[in-house]
Amino acid sequence: MMVTKKMYPMTGAQAIAEAMRQINPDVVAAYPITPQTPIIENFAKFVADGRVDTEYIRVESEHSAMSATVGAAAAGGRAMTATASAGLALMWEIVYVAASMRLPIIMPIANRALSGPINIHCDHSDTMGTRDSGWIQIYSETAQEAYENMFLALKLAENKNVQLPAMVCLDGFITSHGVENVEIYDDKTMKDFAGEYKPIDPLLDVDNPITYGPLQLQDYYFETKRQQVDAMKNAKKVFLEAGKELSKITGNDYGYFEKYMMDDAEAVIVVMNSTAGNVKSVVDEMRKDGKKVGLLKLRLFRPFPYEEVAEALHKIPVVGVFDRAESFGACPPLYGEIRNALFDSEKKPKMQSFVFGLGGRDIFSHQIENVFETLLEGETSGETKYIGCRGC
Amino acid sequence: MKNMIEIRIHGRGGQGAKTAAQFIVESAITDGKHIQAFPEYGPERTGAPMKTYARISDNIIKTHEAVAEPDIVMVIDPTLLDVADVSEGMTKSGILIVNSTETPEKIKQKTGCPGKVYTIDATGISIDLLGTNMPNMPILGALSNVCPDVKLDVLTKSVRDKFLNKIGEEKTKANIEAMERAHRELKG
Numbered sequence: 220m221m222v223t224k225k226m227y228p229m230t231g232a233q234a235i236a237e238a239m240r241q242i243n244p245d246v247v248a249a250y251p252i253t254p255q256t257p258i259i260e261n262f263a264k265f266v267a268d269g270r271v272d273t274e275y276i277r278v279e280s281e282h283s284a285m286s287a288t289v290g291a292a293a294a295g296g297r298a299m300t301a302t303a304s305a306g307l308a309l310m311w312e313i314v315y316v317a318a319s320m321r322l323p324i325i326m327p328i329a330n331r332a333l334s335g336p337i338n339i340h341c342d343h344s345d346t347m348g349t350r351d352s353g354w355i356q357i358y359s360e361t362a363q364e365a366y367e368n369m370f371l372a373l374k375l376a377e378n379k380n381v382q383l384p385a386m387v388c389l390d391g392f393i394t395s396h397g398v399e400n401v402e403i404y405d406d407k408t409m410k411d412f413a414g415e416y417k418p419i420d421p422l423l424d425v426d427n428p429i430t431y432g433p434l435q436l437q438d439y440y441f442e443t444k445r446q447q448v449d450a451m452k453n454a455k456k457v458f459l460e461a462g463k464e465l466s467k468i469t470g471n472d473y474g475y476f477e478k479y480m481m482d483d484a485e486a487v488i489v490v491m492n493s494t495a496g497n498v499k500s501v502v503d504e505m506r507k508d509g510k511k512v513g514l515l516k517l518r519l520f521r522p523f524p525y526e527e528v529a530e531a532l533h534k535i536p537v538v539g540v541f542d543r544a545e546s547f548g549a550c551p552p553l554y555g556e557i558r559n560a561l562f563d564s565e566k567k568p569k570m571q572s573f574v575f576g577l578g579g580r581d582i583f584s585h586q587i588e589n590v591f592e593t594l595l596e597g598e599t600s601g602e603t604k605y606i607g608c609r610g611c
Numbered sequence: 612m613k614n615m616i617e618i619r620i621h622g623r624g625g626q627g628a629k630t631a632a633q634f635i636v637e638s639a640i641t642d643g644k645h646i647q648a649f650p651e652y653g654p655e656r657t658g659a660p661m662k663t664y665a666r667i668s669d670n671i672i673k674t675h676e677a678v679a680e681p682d683i684v685m686v687i688d689p690t691l692l693d694v695a696d697v698s699e700g701m702t703k704s705g706i707l708i709v710n711s712t713e714t715p716e717k718i719k720q721k722t723g724c725p726g727k728v729y730t731i732d733a734t735g736i737s738i739d740l741l742g743t744n745m746p747n748m749p750i751l752g753a754l755s756n757v758c759p760d761v762k763l764d765v766l767t768k769s770v771r772d773k774f775l776n777k778i779g780e781e782k783t784k785a786n787i788e789a790m791e792r793a794h795r796e797l798k799g
Contacts, residue, residue, distance in 0.1 A: 228633070228640045228648070340652060393675050397649035398636055493675045500674040579652065583676050 222408050222468050229401035231362035231394035235301070235327045235387070236261035237401075238369035240271055241409040244325075245296035245416070248276035248287035252306040253339050254391035255329040259301055281306040285313035292322035293431045295421025297377075299324060303391055304331035307345045317384045318353025319443060320431055321450065323376035324384040325369065326354075330492065330543075331391040332578045340579020341391040343492070347544040347552045353447050355385035355454055356521040358491040362399045365389040367465065368518075370412055371473055374461035379419055380453040390493040392579065408468055455522040475524035477516040478531060480506060484513030486594035487532065487568075489557055490541035491517050494575070494582060498541075501587040512591045517553070525560040532557070533564040537594040541606075543576045551603060571599040575606035582606060615668035616760055617678040621697050622687035625657040627747030631687070632663040634751055638765040639667040647672050660695055667760045683758060684724075686710060687733070687746050698724035708753055708797070710734055710746045715799040729757065729799030736796070740789045741782070752790030753797045763794050 229237070235258045239247070247266075249259040266275045274291075278284045284300045291298040302310060307328060317324050328346050332338040346356060357372055359365035365387060372385040389395055420429045435443055462473025477495070480502050481487055488498050495516035505512050515531060515538075532538055540558075542551030550558065554572040561567045573590060575582050586606050605611040618635060622628030629650050636646035647666040655661065664678040680700045686709040691697065698707060705726030709718050710733040719728040731753040733746035741748075748770070755763040767787045774783045 226640060228636050228646055390675075392652045393649070396652065397647060397675065398633060399647055399672075400640060400645055496673040496675050503673070581677055583679065584674065 223405045224402045226400055226402050228398050229362055229403075230257065230396055230398055231359075231365045231389045232257035232329065232396065233261055234362040234366035234401045234403075235369060235389070236265065237403050238366050238409075239299060240265045241406055242297070242299075242325075242369070242373060242413045243271045243410070244273050244299045246274045246276065246288065246291035246298040247300060248278050248284045248291065248298070249300045250278050250281050250284045250302070250306060252281070252303050254331055254341075254395045255301050255303040255306065255327070257395065258327055258329065281309040282313060285310040285317065288324050289313055289317050289320065289322060292317070292324050293320060293422045295418035295423050297416040298322070299326065301327045301329075303329040304333055304339075304345045307349060308333060311349075314349055314352045314354065316432065318447060321382040321447075322384055323373075323382055325372050325376060325387065326384065327365070327369065327387045327389065329391040329395040330388055338578040339391075341393055341543070342577045342579065343388070343542070343544040344577075346386055346388050347546075349386070350521055350552060353383065353451070354521065355381075355383055355451075355519075357385065357387050357519055358517065359387065359389040359394065360493055360495045360516060362389070362394055362397070362401050365394060366401060366403070367469055367471065370409065371458075371461055371465050373413055374464060375454060375458055377416065378453075378457045378461070381450055381457050382419060383447075383450050383454055388492065393493045404468060412465065412468060451522045455519075455524065458519055458522075473518070475517070475519045475527050476531065477514075477518065479514040479516065481513035481515060481531065481535070483511055484535055485511040486537045486539070486591055487513045487515055487535045488539045488541055488587070488590065488594075489515045489517060489532075489553065491520065491553065492543070494541060494543070497582060497584065498587055501584050501591065504584070505588065505591060510591065510595065512595070520553075520556075523556050523560075525556075528557060528560040529564050532568055533561060533566050535568045537571070537597055537599065538568040539571045539573055539590055539594050541573050541575055543574075545574055545577065554603070569597060569599040572603040573606055574603055577608075580607055614670060615666055615672065616683065616758065617681050618665040618667075618683045618685070618758075619678050619681040620663045620665070620685045620687065621691050621695055622661060622663070622747070623657075623691070624655055624659045624661050626687050627745060628661060628663045628687055631685070631747045631751055632665045634766060634769055635665045635754070635761055636667065637769050638761050641765050642760065642762070644668065644760060645670060645672050647675075651677060660691055681705065683708070683754070685750055685754060687750055689734075692718070692721060698722045698726075701726050706757055708750065708757070710750055727799060729753065729797050731793050731797050733793055736789050736792050740785045740792070748786050749789040749793035752793035755790075756794045756797045763790065766790060
């Protein structure tokens with residue numbers, strides 16, 4: 220197999236659109252919302268220019284976008300959409316339906332805060348809100364990762380033992396609109412990787428009739444939900460298999476998480492998406508001064524890799540977990556999962572929860588360095604700390 | 612940290628500060644550099660003061676934070692000197708390039724910039740050659756005079772590749788000439 224690649228200056232949104240072009244889905248139904256808009260704008264251009272043969276459905280809302288995508292996927296098409304923030308919130312009802320109907324829809328999300336107050340900038344409130352919807356969630360540090368994660372998500376979602384929809388998350392504006400180096404692999408290689416879509420039990424296979432979306436009351440609803448649980452368990456296994464297959468093309472590693480300078484680390488930060496890059500650059504600087512700090516960047520949030528996270532973190536003396544979302548009256552979502560993962564470990568780290576960057580609030584290196592210093596001193600508490608928030 | 616060049620561009624919405632940052636990184640990526648370009652994301656309104664950022668490095672750029680200590684600052688609109696602290700975060704080794712008919716000494720005095728100050732009449736060049744006030748292209752030509760990672764010939768090639776189909780041969784040539792002239796006429 221001869222793989223060629225070319226480097227471009229590209230935004231995350233353009234990189235996602237390139238992945239969609241190479242995958243060439245049968246149907247895309249989408250409604251524009253900042254900061255997702257450039258994804259579907261760029262893709263619409265590919266449709267208009269005849270570079271894909273996708274049926275592009277312009278809809279009147281995100282609720283309709285997800286509904287049309289569900290319809291297309293149930294019919295037997297490879298279907299995609301994309302959204303962010305309030306768009307995902309408006310889809311809500313049908314987001315759950317997509318998962319329960321076991322439709323392998325791929326949906327990139329340019330993570331953005333939810334109203335109110337109204338705000339268009341990055342945080343993870345939108346996808347964290349859908350963490351119990353039954354969708355796979357993969358998070359991306361860079362535009363390059365967002366591009367590659369689209370293919371990873373496709374292979375995973377369409378696997379016959381999984382058959383679940385998947386979100387590919389990238390930070391709104393920071394990654395969706397920031398220009399970075401992106402390597403695009405050649406069309407033939409990526410088209411071959413995506414392969415021809417062979418739907419399982421398509422609605423339009425009239426010789427083998429099947430019912431989608433029936434009423435299931437006390438009689439069968441529970442069993443359907445139980446099967447979703449098993450599918451998610453399978454997804455955790457298949458994620459690594461899909462990653463190995465993609466790795467043959469890219470040479471990159473697609474574990475549940477990336478361990479950065481963790482082997483001898485005395486303090487580790489756990490974070491998802493673009494801020495992992497900021498933490499890496501701080502780790503690099505502090506390591507030069509002999510400070511033993513590291514990073515665990517989580518890639519797969521749903522299904523959550525509890526055992527593996529516990530194995531990676533249980534010997535670390537102090538761990539700080541960075542959430543870019545709040546869960547009012549409860550632990551922030553990522554912190555809750557990490558803490559839960561370690562409950563059964565005999566040895567476990569001291570832990571501190573941090574919330575940062577809500578509504579796009581900047582996070583600077585000096586703030587991350589301060590966090591590492593406090594962690595190195597073993598300073599932890601049961602209370603969440605807020606980075607860069609007035610009055611904290 | 613500083614095996615990386617960090618650039619901040621001050622402009623007003625609609626003046627092409629974002630395009631300028633794009634051209635800078637496209638030029639650098641041609642040389643195999645690692646790059647980033649991003650605006651300060653605020654409400655984008657025509658005429659409102661805004662900033663864009665660019666980073667160029669031999670190594671992978673990991674951070675995504677805003678540029679706090681720029682090595683080079685470019686000011687596309689001279690009226691911004693009255694409303695924005697354009698030398699914020701600059702050090703002695705920094706470079707400030709301002710679209711202005713004033714002397715570098717006068718701009719240094721006005722801004723209190725601790726680094727080296729250059730001026731270029733990018734508006735004059737633009738009106739002269741393009742017949743309109745689009746100073747972002749000439750100021751890129753000026754930048755290529757002081758920043759080795761941004762090369763004039765690569766810039767002019769990018770302009771040709773990007774503009775020719777959109778605006779035709781004559782206007783493309785005028786844009787390139789404006790860049791070349793600003794490269795030559797940079798004062799400082």
